Amino acid sequence: MNFDYNEEQQLLADSVRRFLQKDYEFEARKKIVAGGHSEKVWGALAEMGLTGIPFSPDYGGFGGGAVDLMSVMEAFGEALVVEPYVATLMAARCVANAGSDAQKRAILPQVVEGKLKMAFAFSERGARYDLAPGVKAKKAGGGWTLEGEKVVVLGAPSAGKLVVSAHAPAGPSLFLVEAGAVKLKPYATLDEMRAADVWLAGAAAELLGAEGQALPVVEEVIDFATALVCAEAVGAMKFSCDTTLEYLKTRKQFGVPIGTFQALQHRIVDMVVAYEQAKSMAFLACSQADSGADARERMRAISAAKVKIADNARLVSQEAVQLHGGMGMSEELKVSHSFRRLTMIAQQFGDADHHLERFARCG
Amino acid sequence: MDLNYSQEELAFRDQVRGWLKANLPADLSAKIANYDELTREDLLRWHRILAKQGWVAPSWPKEWGGTGWSVVQRYIFEEECGYAGTPPLIPFGLSMCGPVLLRFGTEEQKKRFLPRIYNGEDFWCQGYSEPGSGSDLASLKTKAVRNGDHYVVNGQKIWTTLGHYADWIFCLVRTDSSTAKRQEGISFLLMDMKSPGITVRPLILMDGGHEVNEVFFDDVKVPVGNLVHKEGEGWTVAKYLLGHERMNTGRIGASKRELAKLKEFAAAQRKNGRSLMDDVRFRDKVSRLEVELMALEITNLRFLDRMRRTGQPPGADVSMLKIKGTEIQQGLTELMMQAVGPLAQPFKAVNGDAGFDAFTAAIAPRYCNFRKTTIYAGSNEIQRNIIAKMTLGL
Numbered sequence: 001m002n003f004d005y006n007e008e009q010q011l012l013a014d015s016v017r018r019f020l021q022k023d024y025e026f027e028a029r030k031k032i033v034a035g036g037h038s039e040k041v042w043g044a045l046a047e048m049g050l051t052g053i054p055f056s057p058d059y060g061g062f063g064g065g066a067v068d069l070m071s072v073m074e075a076f077g078e079a080l081v082v083e084p085y086v087a088t089l090m091a092a093r094c095v096a097n098a099g100s101d102a103q104k105r106a107i108l109p110q111v112v113e114g115k116l117k118m119a120f121a122f123s124e125r126g127a128r129y130d131l132a133p134g135v136k137a138k139k140a141g142g143g144w145t146l147e148g149e150k151v152v153v154l155g156a157p158s159a160g161k162l163v164v165s166a167h168a169p170a171g172p173s174l175f176l177v178e179a180g181a182v183k184l185k186p187y188a189t190l191d192e193m194r195a196a197d198v199w200l201a202g203a204a205a206e207l208l209g210a211e212g213q214a215l216p217v218v219e220e221v222i223d224f225a226t227a228l229v230c231a232e233a234v235g236a237m238k239f240s241c242d243t244t245l246e247y248l249k250t251r252k253q254f255g256v257p258i259g260t261f262q263a264l265q266h267r268i269v270d271m272v273v274a275y276e277q278a279k280s281m282a283f284l285a286c287s288q289a290d291s292g293a294d295a296r297e298r299m300r301a302i303s304a305a306k307v308k309i310a311d312n313a314r315l316v317s318q319e320a321v322q323l324h325g326g327m328g329m330s331e332e333l334k335v336s337h338s339f340r341r342l343t344m345i346a347q348q349f350g351d352a353d354h355h356l357e358r359f360a361r362c363g
Numbered sequence: 364m365d366l367n368y369s370q371e372e373l374a375f376r377d378q379v380r381g382w383l384k385a386n387l388p389a390d391l392s393a394k395i396a397n398y399d400e401l402t403r404e405d406l407l408r409w410h411r412i413l414a415k416q417g418w419v420a421p422s423w424p425k426e427w428g429g430t431g432w433s434v435v436q437r438y439i440f441e442e443e444c445g446y447a448g449t450p451p452l453i454p455f456g457l458s459m460c461g462p463v464l465l466r467f468g469t470e471e472q473k474k475r476f477l478p479r480i481y482n483g484e485d486f487w488c489q490g491y492s493e494p495g496s497g498s499d500l501a502s503l504k505t506k507a508v509r510n511g512d513h514y515v516v517n518g519q520k521i522w523t524t525l526g527h528y529a530d531w532i533f534c535l536v537r538t539d540s541s542t543a544k545r546q547e548g549i550s551f552l553l554m555d556m557k558s559p560g561i562t563v564r565p566l567i568l569m570d571g572g573h574e575v576n577e578v579f580f581d582d583v584k585v586p587v588g589n590l591v592h593k594e595g596e597g598w599t600v601a602k603y604l605l606g607h608e609r610m611n612t613g614r615i616g617a618s619k620r621e622l623a624k625l626k627e628f629a630a631a632q633r634k635n636g637r638s639l640m641d642d643v644r645f646r647d648k649v650s651r652l653e654v655e656l657m658a659l660e661i662t663n664l665r666f667l668d669r670m671r672r673t674g675q676p677p678g679a680d681v682s683m684l685k686i687k688g689t690e691i692q693q694g695l696t697e698l699m700m701q702a703v704g705p706l707a708q709p710f711k712a713v714n715g716d717a718g719f720d721a722f723t724a725a726i727a728p729r730y731c732n733f734r735k736t737t738i739y740a741g742s743n744e745i746q747r748n749i750i751a752k753m754t755l756g757l
Contacts, residue, residue, distance in 0.1 A: 001372070001435070002365045003665045004672075009364075067364050245755055265751035266744065272755065273683050280661035281654075287366050304654045311651075356650045357643075 003283065005071050013071035015048060020079040026334045029080065036194040037083045037158055045083065046114020054089060054290075055096055059108035066224060066289035070231040070282065077235020080337055082193045084117050086232075087155025090225045091118035091163040094174055098209025098217045103176065107161065119159035119179075121150035121198050122218060129350045131218050135200060137166035137173060144168070144175060144207055146200040156196035157186040163208060164200065170212030175205035191344040192337065216295065223302045226349040227289035230282040230309045233345045236338045237275045237313065240320040243335050244268055247324055264323060271319050274312040281305040300362035303355035309345070310352040317342035366661065368439070376439050383447040386412060395448040396624075398725035400572060403486065403528040409450040410483035420457050420481055423465065427473070428481045434671050438611060438663075445616025453525060456480040456487035460533050463551070463600055467592040476531075476553070488556075490520040490534030490578060491601075498745050500535070501545040501598065505580060507536040507552060509587070509594075514538070514552065516560075516583040522739075526563050526576035529556050535597050542595075551597035553589040560584070568735070570728035571711065605741075612681050613688035615660045621695045622653060629702040639702060648701075652694045659687045679753040682746035689736035689743060696730040703727075 005013065023041060024032070032038045045051060053068050055061025062068075069089075076085065092111045095103055110116035124134050135148035146166050156162065162177045183199040209217060245268060248259030258264055285305035288298050317339040321328035328335055346352070368376065391405055413419040414428075421437045423429035432440065444452075452458075461480050464473050479485040496503040505518025516536060526532065532554050539548030554561070560583035566575045592600050626649060632639040639645050666680040700707050707727040709719035737743045751757040 001368055001664060001668055003668045005364060070364075245757075248757065259757045262748070262751075265755075265757050266747045268755065268757075269747040269750045272750065273686060276662055276665075276683060277655070277658040277687065280658045280665060283364070283366060283665075284657070284661055287364065304657050307651065307654045308658050353647075356647050359654065360646050360650050 009068055009071050012048070012068075013075055016050070016072055016075045017078070019044060019048065020075060020081065024079045024081060029082075033082055033192045036188075042083055042117070043114055045085065046112075050085070051088070051114050052112035054093065055108050055112055059096075059104055060112040061108065066227045066231075066286040069228055070286040073228050073231035074235035074238070074282075077232035077237075077341070078239045080192075080236065080239075080334070080341055082191075084119065084155030084158050084194070086225055086228050087120065087159070088116075088118045089228070090120040090221050091155075091159070091161070093221045093224060094120060094163040094208060094217060095176070097220065098174055098214065103206075103208060107176075116160045117155065117158050119153050119155040119162050120221065121153040121156065121162050121164040122222070123150060123152050125149060125151050129354045131165070131172075131215065131222065133165040133167050133172050135164065135166040137168040137175060137205065139169075140204075144205040145202045146175060146177065146205045147202060148200055150198040150200070152189075152195050153198050154189075154193060154195045156184055156198055157194045162198070164198075164205065165214060165218055166200075166205075168207075168211045172214045172218070173211045174208040174214045174217065176208050177203050177205045189344065191341040219295070219299070222349050223298060224289045226302050226306055227282070227285035229345050229348055230278075230285045230305050233309045233313050233342060234275070234279045234282045236342050236345070237271075237278055237316045240316050240335060240338050240342070241268070241271050241275050243338075244271065244320045244323050251325075267319055267323060271316050274315045278309050278312040278316075281308040285309075296362050299358060303350075303359040303362065306350060306355040307352045307359060310347070310355070313342040313346045366664070368435070372435055372439060375436055376443060379440050379443045380447070382416070383443060383449065386416070387447055387449055388412075391450055392448055395450065397722050398729050401450050403525075406450055406453055406528070407483045407486065410452060413452070414482050419452065419483075420461060422458075423461060423477075423481075427465065427477050435667055438667055441611035442616030445611070445614055445618075446620050448617075448620055453486070455489045455524075455529075455533070456485065456531075459489060459604055460487050460531075460553070463533070463591060463604060466603060467551075467600055471588070472553075472591065485530045486525070486528050488523050488526045488529035488532050490523060490532045490554075492522045493519060494521050498742060500601065501549070503535055503537060503549065505534065505536045506540070507538050507550060507585070509538070512587050514585045514587065514590070516552070516554070516580045516585055518580050520578040520580075521575075522566070523563075523576045523578045524574055526556075526578050527565060527573065532556055532561075532578065533591075535601055538594050538597075546598040548595050549597040549601075550594050551591040551600040552585055553591060554580075554583065554585050558583050558585065568732060570731040572728070572732060613659050613663045613684035614692060615656065615663055615688070618656055618688070618691050618695060619660075621692075621699075622649075622656060625649065625695055625699050625702065628699065632702055632704065645698075645701070648698055652691060652698065655687065655694075656691050659684070659691065662687070679750045682741075682749045685740065686743050686746050692736050693733050696726075696733040700727050700730040 049062060050072060052061040053064040057063050088111060092108060095107050122131060135146055137144050137146055146164060150164060159179050162179055164175045164177050166173060166175055181203040183201055184196040186194060186196040189195050248264060248268060249257055251258050284301050288301035320335050321339050324335055327333055330336060391409060394401060410419060418430060420428050421430040421432050421440060425431050457480060461477060464476055491500060493503050493505060507514040507516045534552050534554060535549055536552050537548055538550040542548035560581040562579040564577045565573045566577055567573055630638050630640040634642050663684055666677060670677055703723050703726050706723045709724045
């Protein structure tokens with residue numbers, strides 16, 4: 001039993017935090033958000049090794065796992081980083097887990113070096129959180145073509161390559177598609193990231209992994225990403241608690257700091273308790289996401305974590321705004337931006353209801 | 364990072380688990396499982412079984428019978444007892460008076476009381492709360508006046524848990540009413556419950572059970588030798604006890620057992636021709652509680668890990684465990700009552716055997732009884748005050 005980050009993890013988290021405090025503080029972040037993301041920041045993240053953490057040393061990576069990414073994601077959550085980091089890791093993880101050696105060689109080193117950003121198109125209109133694809137894959141000559149639409153593909157506007165889940169004759173399968181081969185309708189999300197609806201429109205595609213065998217791969221990748229956003233949520237919750245506590249100590253009404261009022265004290269205590277409980281579940285999620293445990297055990301742990309994170313993200317974000325009063329509503333304060341990110345994390349990769357159901361199903 | 368116990372800790376857990384399986388008397392374990400009331404003899408019997416094994420006071424120094432276990436081993440032991448469903452070890456002697464004597468008592472007091480506490484020869488109770496002093500403990504009024512070689516005590520205590528079983532009571536009393544601060548002038552006294560002038564009156568709770576009492580003191584003579592620490596410095600002792608809270612405040616083990624029982628019980632109930640556990644509305648409540656319990660267990664281990672590494676007492680961490688632990692315990696009793704449905708209503712027979720099932724009839728009273736958990740041992744609102752002050756600096 002040991003809940004400490006090891007020295008390497010701690011050093012990495014410290015340097016990421018130092019970098020973000022300088023280059024991603026709230027004013028700098030505003031400019032980055034306006035442009036979608038920052039190439040300069042992306043380059044720096046790659047230089048720090050962040051784009052290589054979860055990939056095999058065979059392809060230039062560090063062979064780490066979700067536990068190694070946890071402290072990084074917490075730091076991202078505190079700073080509300082909008083870079084297409086999780087999006088890229090998800091798509092690249094599909095390549096790492098399902099791809100041929102040639103595909104891995106062609107793609108992973110580029111990702112590790114920060115030269116290639118990717119996106120994973122798994123979501124479809126009307127499917128909610130169902131991962132079985134409706135997009136059709138057809139054999140065409142020596143390759144494949146894809147027909148149909150994917151929605152809310154995070155990171156698609158900045159991606160060089162997409163991984164797309166589609167239904168092939170043998171069942172759910174994964175495909176690699178050049179971003180230039182599809183039609184994108186990009187937009188900003190509520191939490192200030194960039195995403196797009198993607199029209200495949202007969203785009204040429206390359207099969208990734210065995211035809212018809214993709215569903216377990218997709219589930220594993222989504223679970224992995226879920227663990228990462230759980231850790232990110234913990235960071236955003238920490239920021240929300242810290243900034244609210246600061247506000248309670250400095251904001252004066254009736255001649256005294258509002259933190260002297262017991263009604264408000266009890267509410268922030270409940271926020272902090274919710275943060276600690278969420279953090280515990282992020283530990284669980286990250287330790288189970290790629291532990292090699294059987295799929296059912298992994299899904300049970302990830303779903304339990306996501307239920308708790310979703311519930312507590314709502315509580316912490318709502319209370320942070322409430323305790324800030326009118327200023328909490330204002331776009332000028334970072335707390336309204338952490339509210340937006342936490343609100344979206346609660347529904348990303350399955351909301352609490354979805355995961356309650358899966359949790360019960362996994363016994 | 365590693366969420367699991369070490370190999371040695373797992374081996375220790377298995378040893379404890381195996382021993383409990385072999386040594387927990389079946390009739391006691393059945394009483395716990397059936398939510399039956401435990402008698403004084405039941406409680407002492409289990410106490411003595413553990414004392415014989417040498418496991419009754421793990422945190423005490425080895426010379427007084429402690430086990431020398433690490434904080435993690437102590438936690439494992441307590442949670443395994445909860446999970447197995449042993450009778451509780453009544454804390455007033457072992458976890459309260461004992462540690463106070465070890466820290467503040469004279470050699471004579473230690474020799475006189477500690478072995479009897481250890482062996483379950485004396486049953487202790489706690490005299491803190493008074494009718495006018497609940498959360499505001501320092502406002503207590505029970506008075507002790509020095510008269511030669513003894514004190515004369517007058518006043519009243521309330522909510523005295525198991526006072527009707529007790530041989531001894533430790534009390535906070537006011538020995539000086541003229542001090543500037545209310546926390547001063549308080550002393551820590553040990554009293555024989557057989558002393559003339561002590562009267563115990565039962566307070567029956569809404570579940571019909573008798574576990575708490577009022578204790579009245581009417582010119583009770585207490586030898587000066589029964590004063591612990593210095594006269595007027597009882598508040599220091601009381602504060603020491605607060606910092607001495609055990610790490611199993613969350614009661615994870617016991618809640619895990621109750622959760623398993625709830626799932627099994629609910630699965631056997633029918634609703635619209637199907638198992639109640641297939642009813643999404645009900646099942647989601649169970650799942651949310653289970654997830655909260657999973658989170659609390661990890662939170663508890665995180666605090667334990669921190670305590671082990673820093674050597675610092677748990678402080679306000681215990682308050683968090685108390686808030687969440689008691690909410691979960693109450694949630695479990697509430698869902699159990701919901702699971703039993705209309706059969707929660709039969710309570711007690713009025714005229715011979717009424718024929719209803721004793722177990723299902725104990726479920727709703729247990730729900731009633733467990734409302735106490737968020738009130739006792741520092742209400743959950745007081746716990747929030749503690750976190751606000753100690754952790755958040757408000």
